[in-house]
Amino acid sequence: MRTGIRALLWTTLLLAAACGRAPEAGAPAPAQARGAAEAGPDPAPGASPSVTVRGDESEAVVSAWTPPVVELEGADRAALLAQAAGALEDGRLFEDAQAAVPIYLALAGSDPKDRAARRGLQRAQAQLLREARAALAAAKEDPAALERATQLAAVARAVDAGDAAVVALQRDVELARRLDGLNHAGEDDLRAGRLGEQGDGALAWFRDALALRADDPRALQGRAAVESAALRRAGDAASRFDFAEAERWLGHAHAVREDAAGTVADARRRVESLRAARIAALRDAALRDLGDGGIGGLRQARMRLDDILRIAAPGDPVAAQLRERIDLATHYGVFRPGQVFTDALADGSRGPQMVVVPHGGFRMGALDSEPGAAAAEKPAHYVRFDRGFAMSLTEVTVAEFGRFVAQAGARPRATRRGNSIVYDERSGNFVRRSGVDWRSGYDGKPAAPNDPVLHVSVRDAEAYAAWLSQQTGRHYRLPSEAEFEYALRAGGDGRYPWGDDGTPPEGSGNFAGANDVSPSGRTWNNAFVGFGDGYWGPAPAGRFKPNAWGLHDLAGNVSEWVADCWHASYRRAPADGAPWFNPGCRSRVIRGGVWSGSPAQTRSAWRASMDSDMTSARVGFRLVRGI
Numbered sequence: 123m124r125t126g127i128r129a130l131l132w133t134t135l136l137l138a139a140a141c142g143r144a145p146e147a148g149a150p151a152p153a154q155a156r157g158a159a160e161a162g163p164d165p166a167p168g169a170s171p172s173v174t175v176r177g178d179e180s181e182a183v184v185s186a187w188t189p190p191v192v193e194l195e196g197a198d199r200a201a202l203l204a205q206a207a208g209a210l211e212d213g214r215l216f217e218d219a220q221a222a223v224p225i226y227l228a229l230a231g232s233d234p235k236d237r238a239a240r241r242g243l244q245r246a247q248a249q250l251l252r253e254a255r256a257a258l259a260a261a262k263e264d265p266a267a268l269e270r271a272t273q274l275a276a277v278a279r280a281v282d283a284g285d286a287a288v289v290a291l292q293r294d295v296e297l298a299r300r301l302d303g304l305n306h307a308g309e310d311d312l313r314a315g316r317l318g319e320q321g322d323g324a325l326a327w328f329r330d331a332l333a334l335r336a337d338d339p340r341a342l343q344g345r346a347a348v349e350s351a352a353l354r355r356a357g358d359a360a361s362r363f364d365f366a367e368a369e370r371w372l373g374h375a376h377a378v379r380e381d382a383a384g385t386v387a388d389a390r391r392r393v394e395s396l397r398a399a400r401i402a403a404l405r406d407a408a409l410r411d412l413g414d415g416g417i418g419g420l421r422q423a424r425m426r427l428d429d430i431l432r433i434a435a436p437g438d439p440v441a442a443q444l445r446e447r448i449d450l451a452t453h454y455g456v457f458r459p460g461q462v463f464t465d466a467l468a469d470g471s472r473g474p475q476m477v478v479v480p481h482g483g484f485r486m487g488a489l490d491s492e493p494g495a496a497a498a499e500k501p502a503h504y505v506r507f508d509r510g511f512a513m514s515l516t517e518v519t520v521a522e523f524g525r526f527v528a529q530a531g532a533r534p535r536a537t538r539r540g541n542s543i544v545y546d547e548r549s550g551n552f553v554r555r556s557g558v559d560w561r562s563g564y565d566g567k568p569a570a571p572n573d574p575v576l577h578v579s580v581r582d583a584e585a586y587a588a589w590l591s592q593q594t595g596r597h598y599r600l601p602s603e604a605e606f607e608y609a610l611r612a613g614g615d616g617r618y619p620w621g622d623d624g625t626p627p628e629g630s631g632n633f634a635g636a637n638d639v640s641p642s643g644r645t646w647n648n649a650f651v652g653f654g655d656g657y658w659g660p661a662p663a664g665r666f667k668p669n670a671w672g673l674h675d676l677a678g679n680v681s682e683w684v685a686d687c688w689h690a691s692y693r694r695a696p697a698d699g700a701p702w703f704n705p706g707c708r709s710r711v712i713r714g715g716v717w718s719g720s721p722a723q724t725r726s727a728w729r730a731s732m733d734s735d736m737t738s739a740r741v742g743f744r745l746v747r748g749i
Contacts, residue, residue, distance in 0.1 A: 187276035190219040192228035202229060203238050210246055215253070216277045222246045223277055243281060247288075250278040254291055261298055262339060268302055271295050297334060304331040305340045317348050317355075319374045324348050349378040353389045360393040363400050365433040368393045397433055404430050405444050412451045414597070417700050419748070420509050423448055453481045454510045457749045460672055462515065465594035465747075469529075473594055474522055476512040476747055477672045483507065484608050485615060487692050488727035492617060499727040503692055505604045507699045513601060513609055514744035516663035516674045517574035517682065518586065523560055524571075526586045534560050535579040536737040542577040543738040545659065545718070547642050552739065564659035564717070564739035572662040574675070574742040580683045580710045580734045583743040590745065600685040601746040602701040603729065606713045610677060611726050612670040619669065619677040619715075619726050625653055626724075631678035632661045632717050633724055648720040659739070660717050677724065678715040680742040686711045688731040710734045712741055 192202075206225035209215075216223040223246045229239035254274035261268035275295040278288045308327030311318070318325030325348045331341035356371035372393065376386045408426040411419040427444050434441045457463070459480040464472040483506035488495035490502075526532060536542040536559035544566040546553045555566050560577050563569040569576070578586075580600070587598045601609070616622045620630055634646045637654025644658075655661070655678075664674045676682075687707035689695070695702055709731045715724035718740060722728065732741065 185272070185276050187216070187273070187280045189216065189224040189227050189277075189280060190221075192219050192224050194228055194232050199229060199233075199236075203242065206239075206242055206246075210242065210249065213249075215246060215250060215274075223250070223281060227281065247278060247281045247285070250274050250281065251287055251291060254278060254295070258291075258294060258298055261302070265302065268295075268298055272299065301331050301334055301338055301341065304328070304334070305338070305344055308341070308344045312344065312347055312351065315351075317351055317374065319352070319371075325378060345378060349375050349385070352378065353386070356389055356393060360396045363396075363429075363433060365393065365397050365400075401430050401434055401438065401440050405440050408444055409447065412447065414748075417507070417509065417511075417698060417748075420448075420452065421698065423451075424508075452509055454478060455749045457510070457512070459510060462672065463512070465596050467590075467593040471525075473590055473598075474518060474745065475515040477515050478510050478512050478749060479605075479609050479671055479673075481507050481510045482608075482613075484611055484613075486604055486607055486695075486727075488725070492725075492727070494722040494725060495727060498690055498731075499692075499729060501692055502727075503695060503697065505608065505697055505699050507605075507608065510749060511605060512747045512749050513605070513673060514746070515668075515672065517680060517742045517744050518583075519571065519663050520561065520569045520573050520575045521571035523575040523578070523586060526589050527560070530585075530589045532582075532585060532589075534577075534582040534585075534737075535735060536560060536577040539737075543736075543740075545739050547640060547644075550640075550644055559737075566739075570662065572664075574660055574663050574680050576660070576680065576739050576742055577737040578683075578741075578743065579737050580732075580743075582737075583683050586743075587745050596747055598745045598747050600683055600701075600743060602699055603684045603686040603711050603713060604696070604699040605746055606676070606682070606684050607726060608699065609671060609673055610669075610714060612673070614670075614726075617725055619724075624721070625650055626677075629667045631655070631666045631675060631715070632657050633678045633715055634717065634719055634721075646718075650721050650724075657717060660742075676714055678719075679717060680714075681712045681716040681719070681730070681740055682714050683732075683741060683743040684711050684713050708734050716740050 194202075202225050205220065206222045206229075209220060209225070210222035214221045218224070222242065226239050226243040226246055229236050230243055233239070251274075254271050257267045257271035257274060261271060272295055275288070275291050278285070279292060282288055304327045308324040308331065311324035311327060316323035318327075324344065328341045328344040328348065331338050332345070335341070352371045352375035356368045356375065359365070359367035359371060372386060372390055375389065376383070404426045408423040408430075411423040411426065413419070423444075427441065427448055430438070430441045430444065457478045459478055461478045462475055463478075464475055467473055483504060485502050486505045487502040488499040490500065492499075527534065541554050541556045542558040542562070543552050544555045544558055544562070545551075545564050546555075547565060558566045558577055560575050560582070561569060562577055563573060564576060583600055587600060590598045610619050612619070614621060618624075618626070620627055626633055626635075632655050633653065634649040635653030635655055636646060636649045636651050638649070638656070638658055639645055640658045655666070660680050661675075663679075666674060666679075668674050669676060685701035685703060687702060687704045688709035688711055689702060710733075712730050712732050713728070715728070723730075
């Protein structure tokens, strides 16, 4: 590619030069001028002077000049000689038919024995050479001077192509033109941002120029500009934290010239300083993320470690130390699986009992083949928790919620509204009843302190979590839907939390069983056959056996609010167990079996939608806390 460009450049250099102005009408050009040009017709009177290239360039390396036509017929030769001398004195050497060289050439061509014309031509040639050399010297600072030198060299060649001084001038002019072309091409590529990192571009042009003249100032300056541009790009890449790109540009800068080691080393130190500062900042941010706890904090810390590994050198000690910290904190921090603990509140009392749920992964949702499964429970998908979390041992109780209401001065939704949905024993239906709020049981009567709190909206539950977080200095929240199902299954993958058997094990929880009887003697129509737990409504929290991970009542007793917004399926659901939440959503998810639910509602994958303001005798909540 570059070879073709260079060939085109040489052709352009050889063809581009032009000199002379419109000639006067008159006799044909002298032989000295015509001999330097290609064979062809004489220019027509009044035509612009032309520049041509000889077929044989072994001697002529600059373009030829055709002098303007000087009319000699009937002219006074003495007057012409005087005119030429005056033009020479005035510095008008070749510009038109009234200039010195055209007149002298015409006179000498018509009479080779005219000594006056030859002497005048010699004086003009000497002046041409002086001016050409001066223009050539000025061309280093003034590009227009090179064109002037080219013109003067072409005229000098037309006067005497064999003159050693002319031959030397032609070569110097041609060298200057080639250098100008190479430097110009390099500067164009430099302005366009083509530095030559792919083996082409500005650096290649400047190197070609320096091969012709090792001390050419313009090429040296261009090469230095390439190096500076490469170092600048390295710095820009480092400021964007793209250190691989910065290293690539440092390598290009180092390759520009052998004596650039010190400059590149300084730039490399600046890049390494930026790299070290960036790594330290990412490490500190990752440690803060780990201190925040929870799924989000761990994910952020891992992302920052990934950022460090992308920019750090192999074996970087900071990256190794951070990886170790993340691995230690990944699963449990300072806790252990199954550990039960409580946090102190500001008044010295204790918060709800929490149990550490082990980290791991599970298949969430229902398989297509699962009997009774709804479309909203599909597709089944794999969710993994890289870190354990703590979950309330039981549902939040009336006593625990009452402490929040008293200390925070809260007015939950049902209290403000003045009613909630309760079970009506007379009709056997759920009805809205006035005067019911969080202090009420499933039937509207006063609830016991150890009963799971009912008649709370999801926003009431979130307000309790926020208050508990403020009291303890730890982050409490509603569980995500994935966390709830993960803890509910407790390592199993059956249709029900206890497996695939259609009858719950004795003592496993509070479910609607065919053997349960209401205070007035009612029984369930759609219930687990042959099962009874002794409760028609909710049982006190923690009354039944815990599951394999030490959690009570996840499978039954009351359904529970979770943090997620309602989505009609699991398509595009998070795979890391985080809540699937859309700001402003009103429909939220409830999970877990309930004392009044059908067997299908007790399945591990069961889920339902409920308005965020809804309160009822069927729904309570529990919390999780990051560890």
